Amino acid sequence: MTAGRLRRSIATVCVSGTLDDKIAAAAAAGFDGIELFENDLVVAPWSPAEVRARCADLGLGIELYQPLRDFEAVPAPLLAANLARAEHKFDVMAELGADTVLVCSSVSPAAIDDDGLAAEQLALLADRAQARGMRIAYEALAWGRHVSTWDHSWRIVRQADHPALGLCLDSFHVLSREAGTDDIARITPGKIFFLQLADAPYLRMDVLQWSRHHRLFPGQGTFDLTGFVAGVLAAGYTGPLSLEVFNDVFRQADPRRTAIDAMRSLISLEDGLPAQPAIELRRLPAAPPLSVHAFSEFTVDGRSGPVLQDALRGLGFAHTGQHRSKPVELWEQGACRVVLNSAVTRPQTPGTAALSTFALTSADPRRSRARAEALLAPALPRTRGSREADLAAVAAPDGTSVFFSADDNDWRADFLATGEQPAGDTGLLGTDHLGLAQPFDHFDEAGLFYHSVLGLTQLTTEEYAAPFGLMRSRAFSTPQRTVRLALTVALLRRGEWAPAVVDPQHVAFATADIFATAAAVDRLGGPAMQVPDNYYADLVARFALPGDLVERLRRHGILYDRDQHGGELFHLYTPVYGGRVFFEILQRRGGYDGFGEANAPVRMAAHRHLRLSAS
Numbered sequence: 001m002t003a004g005r006l007r008r009s010i011a012t013v014c015v016s017g018t019l020d021d022k023i024a025a026a027a028a029a030g031f032d033g034i035e036l037f038e039n040d041l042v043v044a045p046w047s048p049a050e051v052r053a054r055c056a057d058l059g060l061g062i063e064l065y066q067p068l069r070d071f072e073a074v075p076a077p078l079l080a081a082n083l084a085r086a087e088h089k090f091d092v093m094a095e096l097g098a099d100t101v102l103v104c105s106s107v108s109p110a111a112i113d114d115d116g117l118a119a120e121q122l123a124l125l126a127d128r129a130q131a132r133g134m135r136i137a138y139e140a141l142a143w144g145r146h147v148s149t150w151d152h153s154w155r156i157v158r159q160a161d162h163p164a165l166g167l168c169l170d171s172f173h174v175l176s177r178e179a180g181t182d183d184i185a186r187i188t189p190g191k192i193f194f195l196q197l198a199d200a201p202y203l204r205m206d207v208l209q210w211s212r213h214h215r216l217f218p219g220q221g222t223f224d225l226t227g228f229v230a231g232v233l234a235a236g237y238t239g240p241l242s243l244e245v246f247n248d249v250f251r252q253a254d255p256r257r258t259a260i261d262a263m264r265s266l267i268s269l270e271d272g273l274p275a276q277p278a279i280e281l282r283r284l285p286a287a288p289p290l291s292v293h294a295f296s297e298f299t300v301d302g303r304s305g306p307v308l309q310d311a312l313r314g315l316g317f318a319h320t321g322q323h324r325s326k327p328v329e330l331w332e333q334g335a336c337r338v339v340l341n342s343a344v345t346r347p348q349t350p351g352t353a354a355l356s357t358f359a360l361t362s363a364d365p366r367r368s369r370a371r372a373e374a375l376l377a378p379a380l381p382r383t384r385g386s387r388e389a390d391l392a393a394v395a396a397p398d399g400t401s402v403f404f405s406a407d408d409n410d411w412r413a414d415f416l417a418t419g420e421q422p423a424g425d426t427g428l429l430g431t432d433h434l435g436l437a438q439p440f441d442h443f444d445e446a447g448l449f450y451h452s453v454l455g456l457t458q459l460t461t462e463e464y465a466a467p468f469g470l471m472r473s474r475a476f477s478t479p480q481r482t483v484r485l486a487l488t489v490a491l492l493r494r495g496e497w498a499p500a501v502v503d504p505q506h507v508a509f510a511t512a513d514i515f516a517t518a519a520a521v522d523r524l525g526g527p528a529m530q531v532p533d534n535y536y537a538d539l540v541a542r543f544a545l546p547g548d549l550v551e552r553l554r555r556h557g558i559l560y561d562r563d564q565h566g567g568e569l570f571h572l573y574t575p576v577y578g579g580r581v582f583f584e585i586l587q588r589r590g591g592y593d594g595f596g597e598a599n600a601p602v603r604m605a606a607h608r609h610l611r612l613s614a615s
């Protein structure tokens with residue numbers, strides 16, 4: 001047998017719209033097939049035969065028709081009605097050209113807790129299916145009335161012992177139950193008929209609600225999908241990997257975009273699977289090591305540009321480079337580089353600034369881009385924005401440009417030295433991290449993007465209460481922590497009242513001595529954000545800090561955090577510029593690995609206060 005590839009499939013329930021929207025999106029993202037949900041067919045204006053033809057035109061197979069509910073283990077009088085109902089569905093499937101139907105374990109109060117009866121009735125159904133060249137995939141719903149675990153569904157399938165009856169395994173139902181999965185690899189080869197994949201965040205809630213509202217694409221939640229799929233493949237499964245993700249946000253979002261996010265998750269999942277004898281796994285170009293943040297670029301205009309220049313000067317930056325042909329400036333302090341771009345590349349509200357681009361040094365920029373493209377990130381033309389050098393660049397989900405540079409020589413060649421020197425040395429060493437607020441609907445997509453495309457490790461996800469609602473942050477970094485990204489989002493869709501302090505973007509610079517840096521910034525008349533006395537009173541209570549240390553923190557508006565290992569963070573923030581951006585200066589001590597999330601509400605309140613007093 002020659003090794004084949006795993007087919008990639010997506011359930012129509014994953015994406016928004018009507019069936020035409022859904023299949024167009026699935027095809028455009030490169031899927032081989034779909035799981036057709038009954039609801040999507042029932043409201044479609046086409047006959048099943050027309051649906052089949054449309055799918056075929058787009059290169060999509062109908063891998064599964066679903067679901068058939070509440071079938072098994074019913075009292076005898078109900079059985080005849082259930083079989084008649086099933087025959088209608090088989091008629092539909094014959095027209096669709098679908099040969100596998102999903103039967104999910106019964107949730108009906110009429111179902112009897114009797115495995116023998118369930119096996120017997122499923123075998124009867126399998127007989128009917130077999131007569132039409134079809135087969136039954138039996139799936140244990142985690143909230144099934146009597147059958148709610150995969151091993152229970154497997155016992156019933158074994159007992160029925162029918163060639164047209166097998167299992168549908170769904171990673172959500174299996175992993176949400178924290179059931180043992182080791183035995184999955186020992187399921188009789190050929191008896192897993194279908195594999196549905198979904199990830200999810202760990203939530204302590206009713207499992208039905210969890211499943212129907214919070215599923216995510218693989219790699220976006222906390223389940224071990226790689227281990228799970230590896231077990232299923234070890235059992236000889238060679239059918240499609242099919243995404244079945246019920247998610248309220250995805251169901252409202254642009255289906256074409258969701259389908260690409262979905263495909264990215266499958267490509268990334270397959271890349272991480274252990275080699276298989278019977279399957280030719282498709283591998284991605286390995287993510288080249290990333291070393292440091294090379295530069296961060298803001299788009300500015302005639303109003304926001306001078307404001308950012310002032311702020312940077314106050315932090316000890318100098319305008320060291322001027323672009324050869326465009327209104328683009330390079331500002332530097334130590335190894336911190338900020339580019340201010342006033343060449344209009346995107347529509348922008350007057351007076352605002354936005355972090356439009358960031359550049360990372362890559363051991364192999366072309367391979368970084370090749371990997372990104374293999375993960376369906378749009379590559380950007382090299383002449384985009386300010387650049388003349390041939391930098392490899394791709395677009396992140398929110399449109400931020402990500403540049404990969406080999407070293408300083410490639411991108412710096414665009415700039416002529418101005419000879420300008422900083423007014424003073426503030427001791428900034430380099431960029432520690434970027435804070436990237438994400439649009440609510442695309443937070444999980446962005447996380448998967450940065451993790452899979454850049455090969456960054458996901459650190460922690462934190463949630464905290466802030467003045468304008470709960471916030472979530474999720475951080476990513478290189479193993480050596482030389483590149484860090486912190487994504488943030490309001491936990492629920494940002495309310496209309498909440499001001500822009502909820503979704504800012506920022507660049508954090510590192511110093512080896514926060515007090516010396518703060519004093520140097522003060523001497524330059526640099527920016528400062530007022531921190532309330534109440535904050536310092538609370539610090540004393542929480543950390544029992546010596547009084548003179550608290551006094552020094554207060555004098556410079558420095559915030560403090562300590563982790564459970566004794567690592568410490570000292571950091572300060574500037575005001576917000578151009579409506580949306582600010583800078584942070586920080587010193588990590590003793591291996592502190594977080595981002596000072598505990599202090600984010602202080603920053604947001606202070607930023608809000610500054611805005612009010614300015615207006």
Ligand SMILES: O=C(O)c1ccc(O)c(O)c1
Nearest residue numbers: 067104139170211212244
């Ligand atoms: O939520 C449900 O009803 C449902 C239906 C079919 C599935 O495959 C599933 O995993 C859940």
Ligand SMILES: [Mg+2]
Nearest residue numbers: 139170196244
């Ligand atoms: Mg399922």
